Amino acid sequence: MEREIRVVFVHSNGRRECHLGRDGESVMDVALDNGVPGILAQCGGGCTCSTCHCYVDQSWYAKCGEMHPDEVDILSFTPNRRSNSRLSCQISLTRPLDGICIYTIDESDKE
Ligand code: FES
Numbered sequence: 851m852e853r854e855i856r857v858v859f860v861h862s863n864g865r866r867e868c869h870l871g872r873d874g875e876s877v878m879d880v881a882l883d884n885g886v887p888g889i890l891a892q893c894g895g896g897c898t899c900s901t902c903h904c905y906v907d908q909s910w911y912a913k914c915g916e917m918h919p920d921e922v923d924i925l926s927f928t929p930n931r932r933s934n935s936r937l938s939c940q941i942s943l944t945r946p947l948d949g950i951c952i953y954t955i956d957e958s959d960k961e
Contacts, residue, residue: 853871853872854870854872854948855870855872855875855944855945855947856868856871856948856949856950857870857871857877857881857943857947857950857952858949858950858951858952859881859886859888859952859953859954860951860952860953860954861954861956862953862955862956867884867886869883869884869886871943872943873943873944873945874942874943875943876895876938876940876941876942876943877904877938877941877943877950877952878891878895878902878937878939878941879895880943881902886954887954888904888954889902889938889954890902891938891939894939895939896939897920897921897924897937897939897940898924899924900924900925900927900928900937902937902938902939903925903928903930903935903937903955904935904936904937904938904953904954904955905934905936905952905953905955906934906935906950906952906953907950907951909951910947911934911936913946913947914936914947914950915942918940921936921937924937930955938952
């Protein structure tokens with residue numbers, strides 16, 4: 851299947867990059883496939899590490915769906931958590947998310 855769902859990553863310095871994902875892939879998958887800085891995903895999407903933490907643009911946040919309790923647990927221990935925090939490995943791409951805007955977090959801010 852062709853990659854057709856756009857994911858826009860915005861970095862803290864204002865740089866933006868747009869990459870394409872497939873229905874069912876996660877935002878983390880798209881980030882890793884394209885070497886997007888700030889999303890390390892050390893547990894490979896297992897929802898156990900929080901190194902894929904990101905901020906979802908407020909206008910897109912509600913479209914990402916409810917968080918699984920495991921994600922809520924992990925985020926409760928994650929530094930720099932905000933109201934629009936998500937684990938990018940838990941955001942599954944669907945057509946309505948085409949163009950989703952994700953703010954990455956510098957490694958220095960994750961300490
Ligand atoms: Fe580890 Fe998302 S990759 S929690």
